[in-house]
Amino acid sequence: MEAAQNPFEAGQVILVNKPLEWTSFDVVRKIRNTIRIKKVGHAGTLDPLATGLLIVCTGKFTKRINEFMAQEKEYTGTITLGAVTPTYDLESEPVDFKPFDHITETQLREATLPFIGDIMQVPPAHSAIKKDGKRLYELARKGEEVIVEPRPVTIREFELTAIEMPVVHFRVVCSTGTYIRSLAHDFGQQLGCGGYMSSLCRTRIGAFTLHESVTMEEFDKNARALLALHQNG
DSSP states (O other): OGGGTTTTSSSSEEEEEEEEETOOOHHHHHHHHHHSOEEESSSOOOOOTTEEEEEEEEEGGGGGHHHHTTTTTTEEEEESOOOOOOTSSTTSSOOOOOOTTTTOHHHHHHGGGGGGGGEEEEESSSOEETTTTEEEEHHHHTOOOOOOEEEEEEEEEEEEEEEEETTTEEEEEEOOTTOHHHHHHHHHHHHOOOOEEEEEEEEEEEEEEGGGGOOHHHHHHHHHHHHHHHHHO
16 A cells, blocks of 8 residues: 555544553554554653553644643542552552551542642652653662652642542643652652552543543554555545
8 A cells, every 4th residue: 555545644643542551652553553654653651550541643743742742631540548659659569558547538638739739749760751861760670869850830620539548539630741640649748648649540631532532442443444445445
């Protein structure tokens, strides 16, 4: 099939519901293999243990990736209180267990307030941020001390949607560059009992919502049908 006949070369925005344990690049690689063009990229990484909305651009639309990355994001998920993890999520084992039974619902809700607005946030040491040309998680995994500088982020909304101690369910609306793992960790520190992110789903990027997304299986089926149509046409 000639490149000119490939509808994905002209550019498409694909909204994917990223599966659990897939990296964002796993999604890109799978789409690249399905549509048979190299020019494919995503607009904002989701960690392997997160699910939800991932914007993937193809062909000429890859020029819009930075535009999508800059847009406001919404997440839902859970924070488990009473321990911390080195990665601030379940990629590492919980340690430093502390009691949480004394914490009231009022204290939980009040603990969200310092994080709403324009704040300085310290990203996790286990993150893909580069320092001296190396990603922080590479240094952290080697046991090297990683000093991470705080960054300005905006958290417009941080609400607790359900409380099932030690697990609290949340919804967050935030600027690009916000680490929800760091928010979970800092929330636990604020309460004095520790906490880590135990699940995460991205539900919105700008005007795009998770409801509009497709599974990888659905995309694969639709893309193959579209390519066959163009090939035969």
